[in-house]
Amino acid sequence: MEVNSVNTQLDDELLKDLDKELRTELFDFIDSVKFIRNLISPNRPKLSSLEKEEDGRIKVDITNPHILEDMDYFRQPAVHYKEHGTYTLLHPNAAPSSEYFKYWKEEARRCREGLVREDGEWIPGNFYFYLNYSPILVTKVKRGSKRADRVQGFPSFYDGDYWFFHYMHRAKEAGKHSMVLKRRGSGFSYKSASQLSRLFILGDTEIAKEEVSAFAIANEKEYLIKDGILNKFVDISDWNSKNTPWPRIRDLRNSLHDMQWKMGYKDRYTGTEEGTGNEIIGVTLMNDPERARGKRGTYIFWEESGKFDQILKAWEIAKPSVEEAGWAYGHMCAFGTGGADVSSFRGAEEFFYNPRGYNIYSVPNVYDKNVGGSTMSAFFFGAYLNRLGCFDENGNSNVIQSLIEILAERLEVKYGASDPNTLVQKKAENPIVPQEAVMRKEGSLFPVMDLKDYLADISPNLTKFLQPHYMGRLKVEINGKIEWSNEQVHPVLRSYPVQKDELDKYGCVEIYEMPRKNNEDNVPRGRYIAGIDPIDYDSPFGTGSLGSMFVFDLWVDRIVAEYTGRPPTANEFYETCLRLLKFYNAEGNYENNLKGLFAYFDNNNSLYYLCDTPQILRDMEYIKGVAFGNKAKDTAVNKGINVWGRKLQADWMVGQAYEASGEEEMDKEGNVIKVVPKMNLQKLRTLGYIREAISWNPDDNFDRVSAMTMVMVLREDRLKYEKQRQEGRVKTINDDPWFNRYGGFNRRKVTPKELAIKTKAVMKKYY
Numbered sequence: 001m002e003v004n005s006v007n008t009q010l011d012d013e014l015l016k017d018l019d020k021e022l023r024t025e026l027f028d029f030i031d032s033v034k035f036i037r038n039l040i041s042p043n044r045p046k047l048s049s050l051e052k053e054e055d056g057r058i059k060v061d062i063t064n065p066h067i068l069e070d071m072d073y074f075r076q077p078a079v080h081y082k083e084h085g086t087y088t089l090l091h092p093n094a095a096p097s098s099e100y101f102k103y104w105k106e107e108a109r110r111c112r113e114g115l116v117r118e119d120g121e122w123i124p125g126n127f128y129f130y131l132n133y134s135p136i137l138v139t140k141v142k143r144g145s146k147r148a149d150r151v152q153g154f155p156s157f158y159d160g161d162y163w164f165f166h167y168m169h170r171a172k173e174a175g176k177h178s179m180v181l182k183r184r185g186s187g188f189s190y191k192s193a194s195q196l197s198r199l200f201i202l203g204d205t206e207i208a209k210e211e212v213s214a215f216a217i218a219n220e221k222e223y224l225i226k227d228g229i230l231n232k233f234v235d236i237s238d239w240n241s242k243n244t245p246w247p248r249i250r251d252l253r254n255s256l257h258d259m260q261w262k263m264g265y266k267d268r269y270t271g272t273e274e275g276t277g278n279e280i281i282g283v284t285l286m287n288d289p290e291r292a293r294g295k296r297g298t299y300i301f302w303e304e305s306g307k308f309d310q311i312l313k314a315w316e317i318a319k320p321s322v323e324e325a326g327w328a329y330g331h332m333c334a335f336g337t338g339g340a341d342v343s344s345f346r347g348a349e350e351f352f353y354n355p356r357g358y359n360i361y362s363v364p365n366v367y368d369k370n371v372g373g374s375t376m377s378a379f380f381f382g383a384y385l386n387r388l389g390c391f392d393e394n395g396n397s398n399v400i401q402s403l404i405e406i407l408a409e410r411l412e413v414k415y416g417a418s419d420p421n422t423l424v425q426k427k428a429e430n431p432i433v434p435q436e437a438v439m440r441k442e443g444s445l446f447p448v449m450d451l452k453d454y455l456a457d458i459s460p461n462l463t464k465f466l467q468p469h470y471m472g473r474l475k476v477e478i479n480g481k482i483e484w485s486n487e488q489v490h491p492v493l494r495s496y497p498v499q500k501d502e503l504d505k506y507g508c509v510e511i512y513e514m515p516r517k518n519n520e521d522n523v524p525r526g527r528y529i530a531g532i533d534p535i536d537y538d539s540p541f542g543t544g545s546l547g548s549m550f551v552f553d554l555w556v557d558r559i560v561a562e563y564t565g566r567p568p569t570a571n572e573f574y575e576t577c578l579r580l581l582k583f584y585n586a587e588g589n590y591e592n593n594l595k596g597l598f599a600y601f602d603n604n605n606s607l608y609y610l611c612d613t614p615q616i617l618r619d620m621e622y623i624k625g626v627a628f629g630n631k632a633k634d635t636a637v638n639k640g641i642n643v644w645g646r647k648l649q650a651d652w653m654v655g656q657a658y659e660a661s662g663e664e665e666m667d668k669e670g671n672v673i674k675v676v677p678k679m680n681l682q683k684l685r686t687l688g689y690i691r692e693a694i695s696w697n698p699d700d701n702f703d704r705v706s707a708m709t710m711v712m713v714l715r716e717d718r719l720k721y722e723k724q725r726q727e728g729r730v731k732t733i734n735d736d737p738w739f740n741r742y743g744g745f746n747r748r749k750v751t752p753k754e755l756a757i758k759t760k761a762v763m764k765k766y767y
Helices: 012-016 020-032 034-040 071-084 099-113 125-133 159-173 188-202 229-243 311-321 343-353 399-416 421-429 448-466 570-584 596-603 615-619 639-654 687-695 703-729 752-766
Strands: 136-141 148-153 178-182 213-218 252-255 260-262 279-284 299-302 331-337 379-381 470-476 482-485 508-511 528-533 547-553 558-565 587-590
Touching: 020 034, 020 399, 034 399, 071 125, 099 125, 099 188, 125 159, 125 188, 125 229, 159 178, 159 188, 159 331, 159 379, 178 343, 188 213, 188 229, 188 279, 188 299, 188 331, 213 229, 229 279, 299 311, 311 331, 311 343, 331 343, 399 421, 421 448, 448 639, 448 687, 470 570, 482 570, 528 570, 528 703, 547 570, 547 703, 558 570, 558 687, 558 703, 570 587, 570 596, 587 703, 615 703, 639 703, 687 703
Parallel strands: 178 331, 178 379, 213 279, 213 299, 299 331, 528 587
Antiparallel strands: 136 148, 252 260, 260 279, 470 482, 470 508, 508 558, 528 547, 547 558
16 A cells, blocks of 8 residues: 555555554554545645645645644744753843844744744644743653653644644634544643643733633642643743743742632732733632633633533533623633543543534544544544654654554553453553544443444445435324324434434434234234333423333344434323334333333223233342332333343344345455354444443433343343243153143043143143
């Protein structure tokens, strides 16, 4: 495969030395991730081919970026300081006409407005300040050794940083906010701290002479001051106070403990506050989103947003402090790192995949597998960017080399660690694609990565995938028979969680396979079962959790129909469930902790469609001591049943799917190829259930997963019953306890009539 000059060449000599599994993974990422293909493409744009704005700056495309050239041009102050130990050799002179004064005035302008090179290459002001006036801890590699030291130095120029600062600049200019889903250890706390220091010292571009304030928000204080954004802000500000003539006096409320700094001082005679008055404040939410209210600032940085489960609410509370009537006078930026243990990460995931709903600047999602920019997302900073030792002198990432090293490390963990969560954690914290970043280390039994791969496979052709589905409603004919109608009054709910702009939550019946009938034109009893997660109160405005129901075909072992929604009244939900059960002649299992559905079926003389409490639950003592619900019908759920139900779902998902005889697959040339056995999850048609299973955690509400728990419990009961029936068939009539009660026929006289009746009953039992 031909690649460009900044990447390791994929020639035969390299490939033959790679592990076969690694090579397969490598080409899978190359083939399926558009951003990776863009970065290694031999036709990747160069500076000379780019269009320019009216002011002469190039148009930067951060999703199909150009190759960077001569980027030390933007690091001249840092390079000078490294060589001479000072930013300028000019003699200090405060006169406005002096060269010294002009030098620092120009540097302040560049830090606010950015720097444009003659050929049109440019960087925003925040990036210029970061590169030249924000010393950080950098990794220094020792030659001939795998050891490295962390020493203070100026940031190197990296393409990932270049794209991030351009993304943030573009978002701010558009009156929107920013969100970054990133790998761990990518230095974003330094990048944020640098921007706080620039504001604190120099103010902002448009309001350089007016007081500005900025906030750093986190759920816990340690994320801000314990190797966090605020202690780094202090270090960078201290550096500038010692090495530049810019404002430095900050006697007012200057405390890391109090997390509040103000540039200025109190006049000893008048007591008035003097100085620029620029202010930086740290805020800890401590699980209370209301603490984000009223924080009016030029910038608000949300540190470790993936570790706060109420980030979405806090974000919405803070938005009015930086926006008004569609105009943004402040900018918010959130960072999320993968590897969260629980539901805390769901907010960061929501920001990334649905940025428009939160006024976050969106770009085509070229980062995920098989998406190719067909959907929108926030900014992604993958593990293959700026990897140590995998970039050239201009900061262009060697993506091929990075991927090979990352995949090799993963294989070592995969075959060297006994705990499978170790590999999941490594992928989540150092993701190649966003799908890996949103993986959770623990708490879920579901095959999350397999589900994500399947979702990525079907996403590019989603319209074609959904085309065979029936969407509409079930209507009652005059004769009482249930018939299908393609009339679709309400949209199907397929997202998780339900989107904020999805006002119609009534839902719609979605059928994947119509009921199969026998030779007598009837749907056979026993083929179809159903699971229901009911609702129990009316909700005119569609608030609260959704109700969900799945119909399951036991003969082919897959879901054939679904209804998920929140009608204004609970009875409307119950009626739809009843019609689905009648349509498929199915028995339904439901969570009988809620009483409304049973009462509705009872009032409509339809208890026949609700199963008795599965015997398997009694046998396994899962319902021992249950004090609520109807003990004769359906399932009274508890923690044990829920855990078991999710395990049954996970086992079923990875089980081999039923394939009809005669099914074949064709290659591109039309030749018949061997059918590779598929897992049941690769036959799923319900997008909502797939997304819920991927996102499942112990703290949130997952209605479809709950409905499928009811399906799986009833399925397991039927499988056990069938197994017992099959085992009984191998016995003879003489093995029946009735015949052996007195040691066989010879020990007791049996009348012919009695024998005929009993034999008929035993035959029916066993055969």
